[in-house]
Amino acid sequence: IARRAAGPDLAGRHVVISAGGTREPLDPVRFLGNRSSGKQGYALARTAAARGARVTLIAANTSLPDPAGADVVPVGTAVELREAVLRAAADADAVVMAAAVADFRPAVYAAGKIKKKDDQEPEPITLVRNPDILAEISAPRARPGQVVVGFAAETDDVLANGRAKLKRKGCDFLVVNEVGERKTFGAEENEAVVLGADGSETPVPHGPKEALADTVWDLVAERLG
Ligand code: CTP
Ligand code: CA
DSSP states (O other): OOOOOOSOTTTTOEEEEEEEBOOEEEETTEEEOOOOOSHHHHHHHHHHHHTTOEEEEEEESOOSOOOTTOEEEEEOSHHHHHHHHHHHHTTOSEEEEOSBOOSEEESOOOSSOOOOOTTOOOOOOOEEEOOOHHHHHHSSOSSTTOEEEEEEEEOSSHHHHHHHHHHHHTOSEEEEEEOOTTSSTTOSEEEEEEEETTSOEEEEEEEEHHHHHHHHHHHHHHHHO
């Protein structure tokens, strides 16, 4: 149940939000990417600003209007996103990782465009793991009492997967979405459950991404006290 906040309950707070999706370059013209639009992260930024927070929005490959009053930091790759998040998190009261971070990147970046060769099959692409930013900022925290929130899109056993992931990452809250054919990616609306490390479970009914964002800030503000 979304509890609408009364007044600027995040005044004096610095919140950091990552949004969008990272792109991992193969050569100067190609990348591995994902379908994240950034809309949920931008909704988090708008609602936090409306509730009085100082907002740093780390935007990975988005094409959305800058939220009024937010400090927007554009990034491309997961490694760049990590740098920007770690820097901004140093003095943050809360960090919300809404960005879709590529789990892997090409092991090699070709400085010149990869060309076809006559009568030859393509070379396989070797991938290496990207850093897990959410796990890294969760333990140890940059500041005592800092609240860390992750997002997860799951299929199949959505809640059990979410619980396991929350524990593995070590964050305070994990917003779990069920993904399917037309759900979540690029959509204007969202439906989710916010799992708390304390065992709490806050369902958010199908509705605008602002409503989910406000529920996240309700929980963060309550935790910050
Ligand atoms: N995340 C991150 N760094 C990564 C991967 C994910 O910070 N390298 C963050 C995302 O921003 C999100 C959360 O972790 O807030 C969960 O992302 P998800 O892809 O669901 O988690 P993974 O651990 O990558 O699990 P999976 O194997 O299911 O993709
Ligand atoms: Ca992943």
